[in-house]
Amino acid sequence: MKNFLVWATTFLILAFSGVSQAQDSARGAIMRVTTRPGVVVPLYVVWRNQAVATVVLFSGSKGGFGKPGDDGWPDSGNFLIRTGKMWASQPFNIVMVGRPSDGIDLGDGAVRIGAEHGADNVAIYKAVKSKSNVPLWVVGTSMGTISAVASAVHDTDGLISGLVLTSSVTSSKRAGAVPTQDLSKIRVPTLVVHHEKDACKICVPSDARTIAGLLVNAPIRKTVMLNGGSGATGNPCEGQHYHGFIGMESAVVAMISAWILHPAS
Known part of the structure; x- marks a missing residue:
């Protein structure tokens, strides 16, 4: 783990050194996509x-990203959202997915694997690709991994170039749990990242280790189990706990970004 942190921190420093001051201070914008x-x-x-x-x-x-705060960035405490500026320091376009206007319940795994959410996501991917036709990587965390996997499983249009799953939902008690979907249909590089101390009952670390073995048709697949961070507090299924990689966010974003740039087993 120590070597991982040294490597990831070094990568992050190098990544930041290549980013212009304008990019550091850049704010995003709200884009609205008609999906259905x-x-x-x-x-x-x-x-x-x-x-x-x-x-x-x-x-x-x-789901969702909260509301833009005083600095113009979404205020959600979710791991993927609160690290938005870290993602933006990488050579990526950033797209945070909000909640659909008809109020379908993304807290329900069955909805996340359902036809309506699937149609929303296809429309989002096509809209994004129309703005920038670079490889599109889908990154999900916790319940978001259900959406990410479902997108890749049903990607008949070849819109998705890669997949990253962080703090995956693994329990079969939750509809759409990652291991219960047909992972054999995923044919893009896939990275599974999980914290050894994740105490969320539906995101069991030992079960996360089995995901890669089910990705039999993914050309590249890798599992990274982490053990580090500090300051865990509150609900173990929320972002301020090990479930959200608390205290090690920059290293985790750097590691994932490096893998997206150069996927390897």
Whole structure:
């Protein structure tokens, strides 16, 4: 773990050194996509000149990204959302997925694998690709991993270039849990990242280790189990606990970003 932190921190420093001051202070914008008749999904987007990839971020719980704060960035405490500036320091376009206007319940795993959410996501991916036709990577955390996996399983249009699953939902008691979906249909590089101390009862670390073995048709698959961070507090299924990689966010974002740039087993 020590070697991982040294490597990841070094990568992060190098990544920041190549980012202009303008990019450091850049704010995103709200983009609204009509996904189904009468339904709009807001996205918080940051477009980057010469981006090499787009990362689409699916948060956990009931989804969404909160509201932009005084600094113009979403205020959600979810791991993928609160690290938005870290993602934006990488050579990526950033897309945070909001909640659809018809109020479908993304806190329900069955909804996240359902046809309506699936249609929303396809429309989002196509809209994003129309703005920037670079490889699109889907990144999910906690309940967001259900959405991310379902997208990849049903990606008949070849919109998705890669998949990253953090703090995956593994318990079969939750509809759409990652191991219960047909992972054999996923044919893109996939990274599984989990914390050894994740105490969320539906995101069991030992079960997360089995995910890669089910990705039999993914050309590259890798599992990274982490053990570090500090300051865990509150609900073990929320972002301020090990479930949300508390105290080690920059190293985790750097490691994932490096893998997206150069996937390897």
